[in-house]
Amino acid sequence: MTERAPAGGWRTAVVREVAHPTPRSVVLRLEVPDRVDHLPGQHYVIRLTADDGYRAQRSYSLASPPSDPLLEFWIERLDDGEVSTFLADGVEPGDELDVRGPIGGWFVWDGAGPACGVAGGSGAVPLVSMLRHARDVGRTDLLRLAVSARTLADLPYPDELAAAGALFAVTREPHGERPAGRLTAAELTPLLVPDAPVYVCGSAAFAEGASDLLMAAGVPAERVRVERFGPSG
């Protein structure tokens, strides 16, 4: 288990770029002066404060690799999400946001050994950070990825993941020659490397389903590292 130092206190980030790859998502690129370098898989907390001091905060996984001078977040806009709707609709370049991180020392990959990533929907974001880091160190051969979503539009960075050879399991529409349907153990098995960790990220329901597939494929539970996203908007 990797041990990570505490991330320190709150910092003020400046929003440098805002993009909306789909109507239901926003990509924010933030500049954080004197930031603590992160490992792929780690997350930050973003905190919003109203004029009267009322606050709301949520955790978001990084999509950027450690080499990126900015921190990049792909954030799903949840209709009932107090924080994600504001980040998607109300933030412009030049705005300042309170951030804290990097956080997490378990769901991380340092690029030193082979690994498999299995993600559902926005759970693919930390895998993208891993993928970009693998490219930086010239070891894309170490990482094998499978991503799942209802439709292609629900996936972050679909083109980048496709270019990296990720397996796509789209459940509500055909994708290429693959008919609509859930990820199967038969699809996952060729991606597994003996003794390598498997990173599972997605909703609680996705994480349970993926864990069951991995157990069925003979992966020992202690090799599986899970990050579950709650409905925390």
Added chain:
Amino acid sequence: MATRGFVGRRPAQRDPRLPPGQYDTGDDWPVLTAEVTPRLDPDRWTLTVDGLVGNEHTWSWADLHALPQSEYRGDIHCVTTWSKLDTRFGGVSVDLLLEAVEPKPEAAFVLATSTTGYTTNLPLAEITDGKAWIVWTHEGRPLPREHGGPVRLLVPRLYFWKSAKWVTRLTLMEHDKQGFWERNGYHDLGDPWLEQRYQGD
């Protein structure tokens, strides 16, 4: 620092049961676990209290059910900012178990260990005097697997990662020893009313 344009969706009157930075998750109960959810057979599960005790003891599922039962009714708070209000758990008080093992005077901390290898550390004073339970029901029904079923530790005064799911061992110690999330940057105590989320808070 105020965030430009942020108003927030607070209710007209904030529920006084919500600690700072928390929101009411209502009927939902989000899952936060870093591991594969185990399938635990109650008949093969045991709970051991060891470490700095005069009388180390191991209870089976049946042993625990034979003890006087007690219930917690109140609120729980997760570090990921949701709180679940007025909810109900049933099991036994940790006080009963501690009575049986006779903690040594120098015991000041406890490390809870799960069947999965998950650990979390707490001051002993935070699990004594009616502050902690070993629970196997929620709202009168068996505790669901993903929420730690069949059995978990419940320490509702602290952030919920302290309430170790699938707990199998409580080890009393003289000095604090960090558990899984604590080694990964989360707070050693985790008092929601003081917003002790991360190390240094």
